[in-house]
Amino acid sequence: MLDNHQKNIATFIHLSTFTRFIIPFGNFIGPIVLWMANKEKSEFVDNHGKQAINFQMSILLYALIMGILTVPFFIFNLISSFDFIDIDLFDGIHFNISEPSPLLYIGGGLGVLAVLGFILELVFIVIASLKARDGEPYHYPLTIAFLK
Template identity: 70%
Template sequence: MITNHQKNLATFIHLSTFSRFIFPFGNIIAPIILWIANKDKSDFIDTHGKQAINFQFSILLYAMIIGILTIPFFAFSLFDHLDILDFHAFEGIHINISDPSPLFYIGGSLGLLAVIAFILELIFIINASLKAKNGENYNYPFTINFIK
């Protein structure tokens, strides 16, 4: 039987991921501290703690991948008005980075993907918190199980 205390702890573990808005990496540190302190109290808390931590590590990995892919596309916009980048090679070859290139649009699309992912992350965390409050298990989508 899952007690109200266990439900509250599992809910708080999920909600503690919002602590990243208060201090850096709070979305990873706070759930880890709560999970380590309470994982031996019940399997319910242990399961929800692992899910919350695995989801946050997965989100961190996905954000790093999107960031690494996006940075080179936006780097061209930093050098937008420099004449050095107006390059004339042999006859008929002209490279000018002052006009937005398709790479800029690809980078913008990746940025939009990051915003959509952030909104989905908030929805998933709230949904997991509500499931924990009701005593149900929840598996975050797109999660890599780092902690088993």
């Protein structure tokens, strides 16, 4: 039987991921500290702690992949918009704003995906917190099980 203390600890494990807005890497530090201190006391807390940490590690991996894909498109777009060979000495370097490159659309699309991913991450954390508060198990979607 779950008591309120176990439910509260599991809820705070999920909510502690929001400390990243105050402390760098707080989304890892908060859940890991709470989980390590309480994992032997309850299987419920242990499961929710693993879920929160796995989700944050998965989000970090997805963000790195998204960044690796987005940065080259942005750089290639910048490089392609310069006139490197300009005979007219009085004009200097030109930016071609009238014709955006298709690379800009790809990079922008990946940027929109990143913003949607961030919003979904916040929603999933709130849902997991509410499930923990109610004493129900929760499995984050698209999570890689680093900790089993």
